[in-house]
Amino acid sequence: MQNGITAVLDQIDRDLPDSLERLFDLLRIPSISTDPAHAAEVDRAADWLVRELSGLGLAARKDATGGHPMVVADGGEDASGPHLLFYAHYDVQPVDPLDLWDRPPFDPELQDTDAGRVIRARGASDDKGQMMTFIEACRAWLKVHGRLPVKLTLCLEGEEECGSPSLVPYLEANRDSLRADLALICDTGLFDAQTPAITTMLRGLLGEEIIIHGPARDLHSGAFGGPAINPARVLARILADLHDVQGRVTVPGFYDGVPELTDDLRAQWDGLGFDADAFLGRVGLKHPAGEAGRTALEMIWSRPTCEINGMISGYTGAGFKTVLPARASAKVSFRLVGTQDPDRLRASFRDFVRTRVPADCRVEFLEHGASPASVMETAHPAFEAAREALSQEWPRPAAFVGAGGSIPIAGYFKSILGMDSMLIGFAKDDDQIHSPNEKYDLDSFHRGIRSWARILEAVSKV
Amino acid sequence: MQNGITAVLDQIDRDLPDSLERLFDLLRIPSISTDPAHAAEVDRAADWLVRELSGLGLAARKDATGGHPMVVADGGEDASGPHLLFYAHYDVQPVDPLDLWDRPPFDPELQDTDAGRVIRARGASDDKGQMMTFIEACRAWLKVHGRLPVKLTLCLEGEEECGSPSLVPYLEANRDSLRADLALICDTGLFDAQTPAITTMLRGLLGEEIIIHGPARDLHSGAFGGPAINPARVLARILADLHDVQGRVTVPGFYDGVPELTDDLRAQWDGLGFDADAFLGRVGLKHPAGEAGRTALEMIWSRPTCEINGMISGYTGAGFKTVLPARASAKVSFRLVGTQDPDRLRASFRDFVRTRVPADCRVEFLEHGASPASVMETAHPAFEAAREALSQEWPRPAAFVGAGGSIPIAGYFKSILGMDSMLIGFAKDDDQIHSPNEKYDLDSFHRGIRSWARILEAVSKV
Numbered sequence: 001m002q003n004g005i006t007a008v009l010d011q012i013d014r015d016l017p018d019s020l021e022r023l024f025d026l027l028r029i030p031s032i033s034t035d036p037a038h039a040a041e042v043d044r045a046a047d048w049l050v051r052e053l054s055g056l057g058l059a060a061r062k063d064a065t066g067g068h069p070m071v072v073a074d075g076g077e078d079a080s081g082p083h084l085l086f087y088a089h090y091d092v093q094p095v096d097p098l099d100l101w102d103r104p105p106f107d108p109e110l111q112d113t114d115a116g117r118v119i120r121a122r123g124a125s126d127d128k129g130q131m132m133t134f135i136e137a138c139r140a141w142l143k144v145h146g147r148l149p150v151k152l153t154l155c156l157e158g159e160e161e162c163g164s165p166s167l168v169p170y171l172e173a174n175r176d177s178l179r180a181d182l183a184l185i186c187d188t189g190l191f192d193a194q195t196p197a198i199t200t201m202l203r204g205l206l207g208e209e210i211i212i213h214g215p216a217r218d219l220h221s222g223a224f225g226g227p228a229i230n231p232a233r234v235l236a237r238i239l240a241d242l243h244d245v246q247g248r249v250t251v252p253g254f255y256d257g258v259p260e261l262t263d264d265l266r267a268q269w270d271g272l273g274f275d276a277d278a279f280l281g282r283v284g285l286k287h288p289a290g291e292a293g294r295t296a297l298e299m300i301w302s303r304p305t306c307e308i309n310g311m312i313s314g315y316t317g318a319g320f321k322t323v324l325p326a327r328a329s330a331k332v333s334f335r336l337v338g339t340q341d342p343d344r345l346r347a348s349f350r351d352f353v354r355t356r357v358p359a360d361c362r363v364e365f366l367e368h369g370a371s372p373a374s375v376m377e378t379a380h381p382a383f384e385a386a387r388e389a390l391s392q393e394w395p396r397p398a399a400f401v402g403a404g405g406s407i408p409i410a411g412y413f414k415s416i417l418g419m420d421s422m423l424i425g426f427a428k429d430d431d432q433i434h435s436p437n438e439k440y441d442l443d444s445f446h447r448g449i450r451s452w453a454r455i456l457e458a459v460s461k462v
Numbered sequence: 463m464q465n466g467i468t469a470v471l472d473q474i475d476r477d478l479p480d481s482l483e484r485l486f487d488l489l490r491i492p493s494i495s496t497d498p499a500h501a502a503e504v505d506r507a508a509d510w511l512v513r514e515l516s517g518l519g520l521a522a523r524k525d526a527t528g529g530h531p532m533v534v535a536d537g538g539e540d541a542s543g544p545h546l547l548f549y550a551h552y553d554v555q556p557v558d559p560l561d562l563w564d565r566p567p568f569d570p571e572l573q574d575t576d577a578g579r580v581i582r583a584r585g586a587s588d589d590k591g592q593m594m595t596f597i598e599a600c601r602a603w604l605k606v607h608g609r610l611p612v613k614l615t616l617c618l619e620g621e622e623e624c625g626s627p628s629l630v631p632y633l634e635a636n637r638d639s640l641r642a643d644l645a646l647i648c649d650t651g652l653f654d655a656q657t658p659a660i661t662t663m664l665r666g667l668l669g670e671e672i673i674i675h676g677p678a679r680d681l682h683s684g685a686f687g688g689p690a691i692n693p694a695r696v697l698a699r700i701l702a703d704l705h706d707v708q709g710r711v712t713v714p715g716f717y718d719g720v721p722e723l724t725d726d727l728r729a730q731w732d733g734l735g736f737d738a739d740a741f742l743g744r745v746g747l748k749h750p751a752g753e754a755g756r757t758a759l760e761m762i763w764s765r766p767t768c769e770i771n772g773m774i775s776g777y778t779g780a781g782f783k784t785v786l787p788a789r790a791s792a793k794v795s796f797r798l799v800g801t802q803d804p805d806r807l808r809a810s811f812r813d814f815v816r817t818r819v820p821a822d823c824r825v826e827f828l829e830h831g832a833s834p835a836s837v838m839e840t841a842h843p844a845f846e847a848a849r850e851a852l853s854q855e856w857p858r859p860a861a862f863v864g865a866g867g868s869i870p871i872a873g874y875f876k877s878i879l880g881m882d883s884m885l886i887g888f889a890k891d892d893d894q895i896h897s898p899n900e901k902y903d904l905d906s907f908h909r910g911i912r913s914w915a916r917i918l919e920a921v922s923k924v
Contacts, residue, residue, distance in 0.1 A: 203684060207782045216746030221769045222665060222867025225797050226761030227742060229751040232770035236701035243695065280689060284678030287821040289691040299688030307683045308694035309785050310776035315793060320669045320830035322795055322867075323771050331777060333784055335687050359749040368782035405684025405784075
């Protein structure tokens with residue numbers, strides 16, 4: 001089969017101009033999912049995909065949902081390898097403010113820049129360009145070998161940029177046809193221009209709002225200051241108590257289920273040469289804060305956190321008002337890792353707060369979501385096979401990495417379909433996704449296609 | 463002279479219906495100082511006062527200022543007693559919302575209520591009714607004895623309810639003609655319906671705003687949570703550190719210049735039978751907070767405080783946003799007593815904050831005013847004389863009391879004219895000043911006139 005992959009890669013290289021033309025065709029469709037005025041365009045993009053996938057010989061269809069359609073295609077039924085579910089999305093972000101774009105966002109162009117050639121258009125990176133790396137890899141496989149090396153289902157969403165309202169019901173209603181051995185998700189990035197990555201750890205999130213109620217109304221701080229309790233002071237104490245001097249979260253049981261990094265993963269991460277100074281420097285910071293004794297990368301990818309996302313009390317306008325506020329509130333969120341249990345943590349956090357609410361105050365809690373971390377079973381041989389395949393394509397070896405934020409689809413695949421996901425993508429930090437002048441490096445597109453071809457081959461053998 | 467005062471009091475009782483008529487005349491003038499459309503009415507009230515005072519034989523005039531006029535009158539030049547400066551104000555608050563009034567606010571009426579007879583009108587208590595208690599007392603003295611027992615200057619302001627913009631320049635420009643031995647200010651209240659009070663301690667105020675700047679922009683808490691510093695957390699720690707577990711303020715040097723109560727004053731206050739439960743109960747609270755081991759009354763009148771008046775950071779709208787805020791700010795004020803120095807405290811507070819600002823954060827301070835406490839020299843024999851005079855008039859003995867808030871005029875008389883002030887008034891907590899259906903008890907008005915007659919007599923002998 002080694003000869004097999006070489007021929008596929010050659011085919012990809014030869015076909016690159018046509019691959020680009022096809023991507024440009026798709027980029028010309030302004031499939032902005034959040035804007036009802038663009039609903040027909042989203043639908044047109046779905047039709048375009050069904051046509052392309054059918055043209056490859058896949059059994060493609062457009063499934064209606066409560067919102068924008070899901071494009072689904074099956075192929076490789078006769079393949080001996082594992083069954084893979086590929087996910088990407090064909091909808092895009094809005095383009096406002098339009099005057100900050102150098103050219104029309106839906107008129108894609110290949111541009112020469114100091115950093116190489118880039119594809120400039122809305123959706124070039126997020127996520128049409130990424131999605132097409134996979135479809136073009138399939139095309140090359142089919143062209144060279146007449147068949148796919150694995151059984152494959154594609155599931156292409158049209159609502160990712162508007163909160164995926166139909167996704168969970170769709171997955172639940174189509175459990176049987178979508179369940180596979182492993183999911184591939186192409187909506188993430190490279191570690192850096194040289195180094196590909198498979199995201200295997202995604203932090204979960206617990207959101208809470210606490211409202212401390214004190215006096216029945218705002219009071220005059222002259223008339224009542226002293227004997228009347230001040231809810232802002234109570235809240236400040238609670239928020240300050242959430243961390244100890246080492247930067248660790250003090251909520252009882254918080255670190256239950258937080259694993260230490262394995263030696264293997266730590267070695268991989270150390271080998272990445274992550275530049276914490278540059279990372280923080282981009283946002284005006286110089287000194288890693290957070291838990292003492294942890295590296296910045298370790299903290300973002302593998303350590304849980306507690307953050308104050310917002311707080312408000314009393315008078316916050318211009319000037320001054322000597323008010324003693326009747327209430328004070330804060331939004332607090334926890335990023336979760338490993339097997340931290342969001343429901344148990346919510347209860348523990350609320351107990352933590354309640355024990356700090358003094359006489360004459362009352363605390364109200366608002367719930368703002370809870371999802372556990374997604375930690376992939378990298379012991380599955382497909383992970384190591386894909387890592388080796390990526391390492392062959394790119395200048396530096398691929399790494400299993402973490403992600404500080406959540407990618408809900410990976411959680412849904414796990415909870416609804418019982419599958420782990422390999423999150424592999426070729427976007428770069430400077431792709432300006434969700435912003436004007438979005439781009440995708442031609443190198444990301446070209447090597448991305450080649451990467452998927454190699455991964456399909458490697459995974460077919462596990 | 464004891465016979466002398468008896469005759470004056472008899473005259474006051476006989477003349478009460480006419481005194482009321484004169485007050486009603488003044489109450490009919492809608493002298494709302496904050497509303498430019500009512501400027502002519504404010505002026506008309508000033509003219510009315512000049513006419514009345516001239517009619518008493520005082521040398522009365524209307525002094526122009528940059529805003530509404532000051533009414534000034536001199537009398538008793540031949541008296542042997544001390545020179546007193548009397549202050550009150552003839553302007554009133556706006557009346558909105560008008561539909562919450564039971565009757566037109568500038569059509570005064572004597573009403574029978576369950577709690578006795580009341581004068582209902584805007585300004586009945588604040589401050590026309592109070593002002594007229596003094597003027598009617600002077601009238602009775604002049605009618606019975608043909609002269610005042612003290613040298614007297616009246617200074618009646620028309621801008622108290624709109625921030626007194628002309629007051630300080632006026633006092634500075636008229637230092638020589640206004641300087642007296644002691645000021646009388648009639649704009650405060652009784653301790654309760656039975657118990658008159660002389661306010662001798664007014665807390666000062668220091669206002670500060672602190673803004674903690676962290677990252678260059680709001681960050682995604684998934685992408686940066688952990689290694690990036692969170693200014694909201696820094697602020698919460700600073701605010702929490704401002705008090706110890708005993709409720710004492712921890713800013714170094716904060717208690718310098720804070721006197722303990724004298725035994726005499728403590729005995730007076732204990733004798734007042736202040737109902738802390740009822741006081742807090744009115745605003746939905748049950749448990750005195752603040753410094754351990756201090757009574758509620760002691761805290762409001764004689765102890766310094768530190769209060770958070772407002773704070774804000776990050777996302778504070780509906781729902782949730784996992785933002786790591788770029789900044790966090792709080793408005794903090796200190797009520798000051800004794801000889802606490804606001805300038806030194808400001809410097810100490812800022813040092814306190816600065817030492818708690820970690821690497822990668824920067825603190826910005828905004829100044830929101832600084833005024834020391836006003837503590838009257840009650841050793842001046844006039845204070846004890848006035849207290850005895852009030853005690854003769856009312857069911858329960860008068861007390862020297864404190865006031866939690868500031869009354870700027872007392873500070874100006876001290877700093878600009880070098881005089882202490884006796885703050886004596888007859889308003890009650892339920893007078894609804896600044897609100898619809900303002901009233902003044904007929905008892906406050908009647909006993910108020912009699913109180914001033916007694917005080918003038920008593921002070922004339924010191």
